[in-house]
Amino acid sequence: MKWRLIPLFLCLCCLCAGCSTNSSQSPSDSASIYIQNKGSDTIVNLALAWAERYQTVRPKVRISVTGGGSGTGITSLINGTVDIANASRAIKSEEISAAEANGIEPVEHVIARDAIAVIVNPENPVSELTLDQISQIYRGAISNWQEVGGEDRPIVRLSRETNSGTHVYFLEEVVRLGNKNDKAIFSPLTLLLPSSEGIISEVRDNPNAIGYDGLGYVTSEVKVIGISSGLGKPYVMPSVETVNDKSYPIARDLYMYSKKGANQTILDYMQWILTAEAQQIVRELGFVPIVVVP
Amino acid sequence: MIEQTPRERPVNILIKAAGYSSILFVTVIFIFLMREGLPALANVKLSSLLGTVWYPIEGYFGIWPLFFGSLIVTLTAILIAIPLGVGTSLYISEIAPMWIKNLLKPLIEILAGLPSVVLGFIGIQVAVPFMRQSLNLPTGLSGLTGAILLAFIATPTIVSISEDALNTVPSAYRQAALALGATQWQTIWNITLPAARSGVITAVMLGVGRAIGETMAVMMVTGNAPVMPHGLDAIFLPVRTMTATIASEMGEVATGSPHYQVLFFIGIILFTLSLTINVIASWVSTRGRKRSERSLS
Numbered sequence: 001m002k003w004r005l006i007p008l009f010l011c012l013c014c015l016c017a018g019c020s021t022n023s024s025q026s027p028s029d030s031a032s033i034y035i036q037n038k039g040s041d042t043i044v045n046l047a048l049a050w051a052e053r054y055q056t057v058r059p060k061v062r063i064s065v066t067g068g069g070s071g072t073g074i075t076s077l078i079n080g081t082v083d084i085a086n087a088s089r090a091i092k093s094e095e096i097s098a099a100e101a102n103g104i105e106p107v108e109h110v111i112a113r114d115a116i117a118v119i120v121n122p123e124n125p126v127s128e129l130t131l132d133q134i135s136q137i138y139r140g141a142i143s144n145w146q147e148v149g150g151e152d153r154p155i156v157r158l159s160r161e162t163n164s165g166t167h168v169y170f171l172e173e174v175v176r177l178g179n180k181n182d183k184a185i186f187s188p189l190t191l192l193l194p195s196s197e198g199i200i201s202e203v204r205d206n207p208n209a210i211g212y213d214g215l216g217y218v219t220s221e222v223k224v225i226g227i228s229s230g231l232g233k234p235y236v237m238p239s240v241e242t243v244n245d246k247s248y249p250i251a252r253d254l255y256m257y258s259k260k261g262a263n264q265t266i267l268d269y270m271q272w273i274l275t276a277e278a279q280q281i282v283r284e285l286g287f288v289p290i291v292v293v294p
Numbered sequence: 295m296i297e298q299t300p301r302e303r304p305v306n307i308l309i310k311a312a313g314y315s316s317i318l319f320v321t322v323i324f325i326f327l328m329r330e331g332l333p334a335l336a337n338v339k340l341s342s343l344l345g346t347v348w349y350p351i352e353g354y355f356g357i358w359p360l361f362f363g364s365l366i367v368t369l370t371a372i373l374i375a376i377p378l379g380v381g382t383s384l385y386i387s388e389i390a391p392m393w394i395k396n397l398l399k400p401l402i403e404i405l406a407g408l409p410s411v412v413l414g415f416i417g418i419q420v421a422v423p424f425m426r427q428s429l430n431l432p433t434g435l436s437g438l439t440g441a442i443l444l445a446f447i448a449t450p451t452i453v454s455i456s457e458d459a460l461n462t463v464p465s466a467y468r469q470a471a472l473a474l475g476a477t478q479w480q481t482i483w484n485i486t487l488p489a490a491r492s493g494v495i496t497a498v499m500l501g502v503g504r505a506i507g508e509t510m511a512v513m514m515v516t517g518n519a520p521v522m523p524h525g526l527d528a529i530f531l532p533v534r535t536m537t538a539t540i541a542s543e544m545g546e547v548a549t550g551s552p553h554y555q556v557l558f559f560i561g562i563i564l565f566t567l568s569l570t571i572n573v574i575a576s577w578v579s580t581r582g583r584k585r586s587e588r589s590l591s
Contacts, residue, residue, distance in 0.1 A: 154432040162351045191517035205423045
């Protein structure tokens with residue numbers, strides 16, 4: 001019985017030895033430089049694609065990208081645990097003061113733009129809505145498609161969860177129509193889905209549904225609605241052109257925040273993001289580039 | 295006290311430590327929950343906590359819609375799972391021939407081991423569109439879809455535990471009933487099931503516990519709309535459960551904020567609920583045992 005344990009013990013020894021050789025290897029790899037990048041789930045795919053491409057530009061620089069939400073990323077920047085925070089909303093003034101209290105001065109970079117597309121099922125005859133109609137739908141004042149020129153069907157409202165930067169943006173700019181004194185909230189009947197994929201799949205399957213999501217997440221299985229900012233104004237579809245000429249009403253800037261006094265590696269990376277090579281990736285992922293891409 | 299040899303001592307201490315550690319863990323969890331959750335009562339107005347609107351980013355902390363959401367989904371799940379679970383265990387233990395029994399038992403154990411996120415994925419792809427079309431609902435993301443998935447999660451627990459309980463009924467009971475001229479159904483319904491009653495009730499209670507604490511599958515298919523239910527038809531509408539709320543909001547909440555404390559307060563409610571269920575389960579099973587001991591003496 002006693003002897004049977006010896007192979008197990010040997011295995012454990014090998015494992016431990018394996019661990020220690022592994023850990024002694026990483027310092028010898030010290031030539032590489034690490035950048036920690038964290039934040040918005042909207043940006044995470046874009047940031048990953050950039051980090052991957054940057055490997056071919058500067059092989060020594062390792063960028064680790066994690067999501068978690070805009071608030072999570074900015075909090076980590078304030079706490080000093082990341083070098084760059086991704087955010088799909090601008091930093092709040094109380095976050096800036098919290099950072100300054102920690103001796104960190106956030107530097108803002110607009111890295112891309114994003115259009116929020118309003119989507120319905122392809123079977124739904126409605127293909128144009130005004131901002132005011134969308135607001136009334138999500139407030140719960142309009143609850144049948146007939147009232148906006150569609151079939152006699154109930155409206156099923158879909159939204160991201162409240163911790164999403166996209167949810168907050170949609171609440172402020174669409175539901176409240178940008179009115180800061182408006183205290184309206186989403187109708188309690190609004191379905192709060194945990195992921196973008198959940199919204200796309202429900203809109204794809206359900207002719208009653210209306211949803212919104214970043215243009216980068218919209219697939220061809222759903223129908224994108226043309227939006228007018230007011231009665232009598234033209235209905236505009238979201239695209240790179242309409243976002244850049246500001247005719248599409250629900251578009252926002254996407255940000256990265258670094259610290260003032262960051263090292264040269266981070267500054268180089270932030271500069272590279274604004275090159276045509278990096279902004280080409282922005283377009284491939286369905287976002288809107290901020291510089292002209294050939 | 296039994297005398298220990300020196301070689302037994304360390305083993306004894308280890309086993310003792312393992313036994314006491316569970317008490318320690320539960321106590322520590324309880325203290326932590328209380329410390330993080332109870333300040334909610336001081337920092338959030340009671341009228342807000344007892345309100346009917348849950349929209350935490352604007353300071354609406356009404357817990358009622360979440361509480362009723364959990365209640366309505368769990369109750370419906372249990373109504374589906376009890377007949378299904380007890381029926382399956384009766385079939386396996388009393389009626390099925392040996393080879394079917396040997397096939398069904400491992401299959402049900404596999405079902406019990408299925409990760410709930412997998413069930414949720416199947417639910418979102420298959421059950422949600424099916425429910426909407428067959429019942430002509432506005433959306434298939436509803437309490438009923440969640441309840442059906444929960445029933446699937448709770449059933450294997452109920453089956454395996456109540457089947458064990460049915461197996462412990464002495465076969466002399468069945469033989470005596472059959473010898474007196476009872477049919478097989480009469481034997482099952484009037485003799486075997488009542489004799490295994492306490493074990494079957496424990497199985498059901500553990501199934502309830504499993505259902506009320508389940509998060510992932512429910513979060514994926516119930517639509518998570520914090521609607522205050524107004525009648526029995528609320529089961530066909532989207533609901534938001536307490537577990538799904540904690541899971542989806544805890545990630546980005548600032549530590550120590552009122553929202554954080556309210557989420558822990560919801561945790562206290564869940565803890566109390568499952569504690570109550572467990573206490574009832576153990577009370578029922580000990581009471582049942584005493585009665586059967588009485589009747590045998």
